[in-house]
Amino acid sequence: MPAQRSFLQGLVGVFGFPVAENPTQAMIEPAFADLGLDWRYLTVEVPPDRLPDAVRGARAMGWRGFNCTIPHKVAVIPMLDALSPAAEAIGAVNCVVLRDGQAIGENTDGKGFLQSLSSVRPVAGSRVVILGAGGAARAIGMELALSGASDLTIVNRTAQRGADLASRIRERSGVPCQFVPWEGRYRVGPEVDVLINATSIGLFSDVDALPAVDLDALRPGLLVCDVIPNPPRTPLLREAEARGCRTLDGLGMLVNQGVIGIQLWTGLDPRPEVMREALLDVFQPDDR
Numbered sequence: 001m002p003a004q005r006s007f008l009q010g011l012v013g014v015f016g017f018p019v020a021e022n023p024t025q026a027m028i029e030p031a032f033a034d035l036g037l038d039w040r041y042l043t044v045e046v047p048p049d050r051l052p053d054a055v056r057g058a059r060a061m062g063w064r065g066f067n068c069t070i071p072h073k074v075a076v077i078p079m080l081d082a083l084s085p086a087a088e089a090i091g092a093v094n095c096v097v098l099r100d101g102q103a104i105g106e107n108t109d110g111k112g113f114l115q116s117l118s119s120v121r122p123v124a125g126s127r128v129v130i131l132g133a134g135g136a137a138r139a140i141g142m143e144l145a146l147s148g149a150s151d152l153t154i155v156n157r158t159a160q161r162g163a164d165l166a167s168r169i170r171e172r173s174g175v176p177c178q179f180v181p182w183e184g185r186y187r188v189g190p191e192v193d194v195l196i197n198a199t200s201i202g203l204f205s206d207v208d209a210l211p212a213v214d215l216d217a218l219r220p221g222l223l224v225c226d227v228i229p230n231p232p233r234t235p236l237l238r239e240a241e242a243r244g245c246r247t248l249d250g251l252g253m254l255v256n257q258g259v260i261g262i263q264l265w266t267g268l269d270p271r272p273e274v275m276r277e278a279l280l281d282v283f284q285p286d287d288r
Helices: 024-035 048-060 085-090 109-118 135-146 159-173 235-242 250-266 272-282
Strands: 010-016 039-045 065-068 095-099 102-106 127-131 151-156 177-181 194-197 223-226 246-248
Touching (some): 010 024, 010 048, 024 039, 024 272, 048 095, 085 102, 085 109, 085 135, 095 250, 102 250, 109 135, 109 223, 127 135, 151 159, 159 177, 235 246, 250 272
Parallel strands (some): 127 151, 127 194, 223 246
């Protein structure tokens, strides 16, 4: 008698709005296949007012978890049962684990970025400027502060949000963190070691957009990072490279946080190289 086979698939995914540009599925499903898992990762566009319905739906359908991206990383928190210590400290959630009837909010963004940054320079003692004060900036700023960065500056157009984030980082870490209003073109000072674009500026389909920074202040010795994975080589990174800066694209952060997410959902360790190659395959050769 033939062996019986289950056709029930494990379901995870990402909720965002808009979300068509998000390439996470392109790396997660190959990682599942490499692990021998018959799981699916769905890219789901969820308007802000429908997020509670989406979370209830994921619970009802037995999803194993989901990612949250713009603009849901903070809004999802009241819909969850508990937060990990990292998510609670950061005040934002990008990964939810659904297990035993509980929805647990995690944050893997900061850890993913930290791993990527640590591969090219030491974090300890770094003087860092972060553009933006949203979910990604919250996670990155807190992780850098807790990992030994010596000074942080938050640059943001909405003054209250930027000031609140700077205050939160100071209170939770004890690391000096100041807020600077983003008015006109921000000029990076000569004392800065790392500049991070943690905004959505330059994200597909607005691929020609540049954050409002003074490009003439970009210099050799400055590390310029972008959290945007699509396209990997954003206009900011291209301009920085042309001025002799080292650069770090968003693929490393995306892969690293994806690895952590899969570990949380499945208990298994995916191969990062499988995930990065899968991402590179979806972009044009000149983006690689």
